[in-house]
Amino acid sequence: xxxxxxxxxxxxxxxxxxxxxxxxxxxxxxxxxxxxKPDAMCVVDLNEASxxxxxxxxxxxxxxxxxxxxxxxxxxxAALCPYAPHPxxxxxxxxxxxxxxxxxxxxxxxxxxxAPELVxxxxxxxxxxxxxxxxxxxxxCGPEGIYVSALASAGSEEGPGGIFLMDHYNFxxxxxxxxERGTQSLSYDFWWHxxxxxxxxxxxxxxxxxxxxxxxxxxxxxxxxxxIHIWDIRHxxxxxxxxxxxxxxxxxxxRPAHDxxxxxxxxxxxxxxxxxxxxxxxxxKDGDDWGxxxxxxxxxxxxxxxxxxxPALKDIGMIPPLVTDHILSLDDRFLYVSCxxxxxxxxxxxxxxFNPKHTGTLEIGGITKSHPHPAAGPVSGGPQMVELSRxxxxxxxxxxxxxxxxxxxxxxxxxxxMVKADVNPDGGLELDPDFFVGFGDSRAHQIRLQGGDxxxxxxxxx
Amino acid sequence: xxxxxxxxxxxLGVFHGINPGMGWLFAVALGMQEKRRSAVIGALFxxxxxxxxxxxxxxxxxxxxxxxxxxxxxxxxxxTVLFGFGVYKFFRARHPKWxxxxxxxxxxxxxxxxxxxxxxxxxxxxPLLLRTPAAEASAHMHHAPASxxxxxxxxxxxxxxxxxxxxxIMGIVAIIVYEVIGLALLRKAWFNLDLLWSIALMIAxxxxxxxxx
Numbered sequence: 001x002x003x004x005x006x007x008x009x010x011x012x013x014x015x016x017x018x019x020x021x022x023x024x025x026x027x028x029x030x031x032x033x034x035x036x037k038p039d040a041m042c043v044v045d046l047n048e049a050s051x052x053x054x055x056x057x058x059x060x061x062x063x064x065x066x067x068x069x070x071x072x073x074x075x076x077x078a079a080l081c082p083y084a085p086h087p088x089x090x091x092x093x094x095x096x097x098x099x100x101x102x103x104x105x106x107x108x109x110x111x112x113x114x115a116p117e118l119v120x121x122x123x124x125x126x127x128x129x130x131x132x133x134x135x136x137x138x139x140x141c142g143p144e145g146i147y148v149s150a151l152a153s154a155g156s157e158e159g160p161g162g163i164f165l166m167d168h169y170n171f172x173x174x175x176x177x178x179x180e181r182g183t184q185s186l187s188y189d190f191w192w193h194x195x196x197x198x199x200x201x202x203x204x205x206x207x208x209x210x211x212x213x214x215x216x217x218x219x220x221x222x223x224x225x226x227x228i229h230i231w232d233i234r235h236x237x238x239x240x241x242x243x244x245x246x247x248x249x250x251x252x253x254x255r256p257a258h259d260x261x262x263x264x265x266x267x268x269x270x271x272x273x274x275x276x277x278x279x280x281x282x283x284x285k286d287g288d289d290w291g292x293x294x295x296x297x298x299x300x301x302x303x304x305x306x307x308x309x310x311p312a313l314k315d316i317g318m319i320p321p322l323v324t325d326h327i328l329s330l331d332d333r334f335l336y337v338s339c340x341x342x343x344x345x346x347x348x349x350x351x352x353x354f355n356p357k358h359t360g361t362l363e364i365g366g367i368t369k370s371h372p373h374p375a376a377g378p379v380s381g382g383p384q385m386v387e388l389s390r391x392x393x394x395x396x397x398x399x400x401x402x403x404x405x406x407x408x409x410x411x412x413x414x415x416x417x418m419v420k421a422d423v424n425p426d427g428g429l430e431l432d433p434d435f436f437v438g439f440g441d442s443r444a445h446q447i448r449l450q451g452g453d454x455x456x457x458x459x460x461x462x
Numbered sequence: 463x464x465x466x467x468x469x470x471x472x473x474l475g476v477f478h479g480i481n482p483g484m485g486w487l488f489a490v491a492l493g494m495q496e497k498r499r500s501a502v503i504g505a506l507f508x509x510x511x512x513x514x515x516x517x518x519x520x521x522x523x524x525x526x527x528x529x530x531x532x533x534x535x536x537x538x539x540x541x542t543v544l545f546g547f548g549v550y551k552f553f554r555a556r557h558p559k560w561x562x563x564x565x566x567x568x569x570x571x572x573x574x575x576x577x578x579x580x581x582x583x584x585x586x587x588x589p590l591l592l593r594t595p596a597a598e599a600s601a602h603m604h605h606a607p608a609s610x611x612x613x614x615x616x617x618x619x620x621x622x623x624x625x626x627x628x629x630x631i632m633g634i635v636a637i638i639v640y641e642v643i644g645l646a647l648l649r650k651a652w653f654n655l656d657l658l659w660s661i662a663l664m665i666a667x668x669x670x671x672x673x674x675x
Contacts (some may be wrong), residue, residue: 002653003555003654003656004655005653005654005657006652006653007648007652009649011649012643012649013646013648014645017645017649055596080488080648081491081563082482082487082488082491082492083488083560083561083562083563083565083573084557084559084560085482085483085487085557086557086650087652088555088654088656089555097646117582118586143559145559146560169555169556193561194563195495195563196563196564196565197562197563233562234561234562234564260495260563261494261495261497314573322593347654360665460491460563461490461491461494461645462494462495
């Protein structure tokens with residue numbers, strides 16, 4: 001592999017500089033499905049000057065029932081970090097784990113970014129043998145290599161789940177990351193504060209609790225995750241566990257401040273068992289320790305007609321907001337919160353991470369609501385995976401959570417879609433009335449924007 | 463040693479000093495993280511120490527070899543290692559992975575030692591060391607212990623001069639970037655010094671073969 005003479009132009013030392021990046025022209029969208037046809041990586045044209053703007057211009061088929069879910073880049077701005085600088089590696093490959101199939105696909109976008117090529121497949125056996133884990137999920141490009149989290153231990157489908165490392169030159173799996181995991185067993189997302197040598201991991205459930213739809217029995221017994229874990233990256237050691245209390249079930253997406261000098265971040269708790277609300281919490285450095293505090297409660301709503309509720313919610317009689325994703329703008333100012341159940345996208349000003357201000361709401365879809373999109377009429381599903389352009393002006397989101405769960409909460413119609421909202425720089429957001437990408441009977445999950453977005457890169461300079 | 467040698471040690475110090483991967487970038491990052499200039503300056507000393515140790519190891523190994531091996535054998539061996547290492551680095555982009563952002567004096571010293579060693583910083587000095595004829599360096603060795611002391615002093619001076627110019631340039635770049643230019647520079651001006659290094663190593667290999675006093 002011949003090296004590049006200049007750093008990859010999509011790498012930015014600081015979030016401030018990344019905000020100045022040119023607008024994205026393509027999105028890569030994971031499209032899992034449920035009907036025995038293969039999952040696909042779709043390419044959506046985002047170049048406003050193009051004839052095919054707002055359309056799917058390519059589908060690369062992957063495996064059947066793989067549940068391709070979250071994915072990431074082989075390299076990003078973290079390659080500029082000063083202790084392991086290697087800025088000449090290219091942002092060229094998408095690392096795409098199959099959350100159900102446990103394969104990992106490597107897609108090359110260099111020769112034609114509009115038509116990714118599958119250049120390597122790590123089979124489920126390889127992933128399990130080499131990493132010791134199964135059900136790979138989150139991918140982050142780190143200074144030392146590619147980090148991937150996974151839900152469970154290979155073979156057992158029980159805990160502990162954890163993180164493994166991949167080489168960012170040849171995609172070999174280097175093995176389990178943790179040296180001392182302490183009591184951590186459940187696993188889901190992870191991210192870090194590189195400026196503090198601290199990683200954070202969250203907790204969802206083991207494969208058996210989620211793969212046939214959310215297990216209401218396990219939920220009743222409060223078996224899902226309710227903690228986050230703080231890790232010393234240099235010693236790969238769990239140094240503190242923050243328990244939100246088992247009233248809170250499923251602690252998912254971790255959004256640390258992008259500015260490496262800020263030692264706080266936001267995480268969502270999907271369900272409060274007492275009142276079905278969702279909540280957003282702020283974790284923060286507190287002297288030598290870390291703390292966590294609830295900053296936003298989002299209540300469940302009463303349906304207009306309880307008969308319209310899906311079977312899973314009939315007995316409960318309420319619509320839980322099911323906050324299952326959120327995204328933090330690169331300037332650490334706005335947090336966008338997806339309420340998948342109630343069909344709302346909420347915007348908060350989190351400049352003060354302990355005193356959020358609600359600055360905008362947008363409605364689309366929702367259980368029993370099917371709030372319409374101007375270009376498509378009433379839609380099923382609700383805001384789920386959300387991504388924000390680096391300049392913070394364009395918000396994109398899709399409606400699929402996890403195939404089996406879509407079927408549970410939106411049994412009538414779980415067809416995928418992707419929409420866009422325009423953001424007012426001073427707060428507020430509105431749907432782009434013309435932008436609606438239908439995925440037919442396939443689902444639409446995570447979005448990655450070409451060149452980077454607000455959850456793809458980590459920065460070592462403020 | 464003559465003026466050419468001293469200037470060459472100094473020049474190589476400059477060459478190593480401007481490489482972001484050798485220290486100044488880390489110093490700037492620590493300054494930004496701590497939000498104070500003294501963190502930038504504080505990082506420069508362990509960086510220079512680690513670099514000096516890495517250089518000194520190579521210098522003294524070569525000096526010892528000069529006394530044990532025929533000159534031509536050593537010359538060919540050094541040239542082969544240098545050229546081979548350059549070719550390896552040209553085709554295989556690899557980088558040390560160690561430490562993080564919360565670092566103390568010892569961490570930075572070891573990091574700098576690792577970076578200099580992994581990049582062959584000391585090896586690059588081989589042509590200069592071999593240029594000083596083995597005869598001059600060791601002919602009187604068994605007759606006069608004083609000349610051994612003289613020889614060691616000379617080698618230490620070489621390491622010192624190199625490290626001083628390394629330290630000064632690294633410091634100047636770090637402060638200018640931290641105070642004035644900012645890191646936008648990285649995106650535009652950080653051309654692949656690693657690649658240039660690999661070429662420099664290959665050139666050093668060839669020079670080793672032919673450059674005699």
